Amino acid sequence: MRYTFKQLEYFVAVAECGTIAGAAEKVHVSPPSISVAIAQLEEALEVRLFVRQPSGLQLTDAGSEVLSHTRALLEKAHGLQDFSGLAKGELRGKVTLGSFITLAPLVLPEICQSFAERHPAVSIELLEGSQDQLIGYLRRGIIDLAITYEMHIPQDLWFEPLAGLPPVVMVDANHRLATMSSVDIKELEGDPYILLDLPISRDYFLSIFEKSGVSPNVRMKTTHFEVVRSMVANGIGVSIGVVRPVNNAALDGKPIVSVPISNPLPVLNIGVLSRRSDFSQLASALKKQIQQLVTPSHVPGMTPL
DNA sequence: GTCCGAGATTTCCTTGTGGG
DNA sequence: CCCACAAGGAAATCTCGGAC
Structure with missing residues (x-):
């Protein structure tokens, strides 16, 4: 050779x-x-x-x-x-985990910490992205797994749902809807809307309005979830999200109120996306760890449902 | 046509390793 | 310990496209 x-x-x-x-x-x-x-x-x-x-x-x-x-x-x-590591009773090597960008800061720390405690000889590399980027990374073999939402999953990949997240309306603390126990999407008609403008995600959020027969008054678009939250917290507009961080404040410290939606909307599943074949021992171990940490009653970094 | 920048390649050197 | 070899880095050089 x-x-x-x-x-x-x-x-x-x-x-x-x-x-x-x-x-x-x-x-x-x-x-x-x-x-x-x-x-x-x-x-x-x-x-x-x-x-x-x-x-x-x-x-x-x-x-x-x-x-x-x-x-x-x-x-x-x-x-x-x-x-060779398995033969000695331990896993070793490198595994690359992708994450949907809005989920990353919430779920990755707990996953990485617990996995490192269990498999200290394995290094985890992280790669965040939008849904279409994660799909591309998996297809090209750049990542082994991705933790993401059940949105537009292609036939050649495999999604395993772990928890369902109902969408909620996000408003600032002084908003007229902030004290409501639930809100109908129709009540958002006319409110300036802050759109999380990521491929596939934007279609999901706009479809919520479409199903309710309401056209959103999109005032701003941004690709950063924290910018959405900051705009909402400062009263610039309202938004809809599925992640509910334990910290219910924007980065500038101003509070955000999440109000359940009364319309019958399907929950958005969070889970593990992987290739159908070509599965390494390390990827299996990491997937098992994620399955243990992300359950219908507990999603790391988020308030209980 | 000239200049500049980005990127690839070549040359030369240092360092580490294995064999005798 | 010495030598040969491989790997890799620094600097110089080459090539090409774009701007003026």
């Missing part, structure tokens, strides 16, 4: 980043090391893996073919490393 695993790892990094510089940063070596490794790998395999372009490197058809074989090979190699 005239190539090395290190060359293969650098090859995958370049394929994923699209540039030598990006790959170098990713694997923590200098660009020349990557460049040399790719050249050596191409020589060893006697195949052109990349087309060099001014903006970076683009995979050739042969390179794409080699990439899928390389990923499978590295996956098996990592599996062997996991197995």
Whole structure:
């Protein structure tokens, strides 16, 4: 064998980043090391893996073919490393967990802490994103699992629901609805609405209005959940959310009131999204840990339902 | 046409490791 | 201990696209 695993790892990094510089940063070596490794790998395999372009490197058809074989090979190699740990009664290695961006600050600390206590030799890498980003990360093998919502799950991935979260209306403490025990969506008609403008998520929130025959008065759009909460807390508008952080205040300290919705709306399930196959020991262990922590009666970081 | 910046590659050097 | 080799970093150089 005239190539090395290190060359293969650098090859995958370049394929994923699209540039030598990006790959170098990713694997923590200098660009020349990557460049040399790719050249050596191409020589060893006697195949052109990349087309060099001014903006970076683009995979050739042969390179794409080699990439899928390389990923499978590295996956098996990592599996062997996991197995060596298992033989000694412990898991070791690296697992990458994705999280829907609004859930991350609430659920990840407890998951990471408990998993680290149980499997100290395993390192967890985290990657947050919107639903479509997480789906892409899973398909490309960048993450092993994702904790997210049951929204637009494609056929090639597998979602396991763990808890159902009913949507609630968020208003500021002085809002006329703040003291209500529940609210009808129709009562939001005319109120300025702050929209969490993430792909797929925005469709979910707008569909709540659509089902109630109300058109929302969208005043502002933002891709950051904490910005939504700050706008609401400062009385700039109202919003709808499904996460209810234990801390019911925005980052500036102003309180947010969550009011249940009286309309019959389906709960939004939170759960684990994964590939249907290609499941490592580490991913299984992490999934098991998440299943134990996220239950219908307890979601880390959130007030009990 | 010239300049500038981004990115890749080459050259040379240092460091670490394994074999004799 | 010495030597050979591999890996990786720093600096220099090359290539190309975009701006003026």
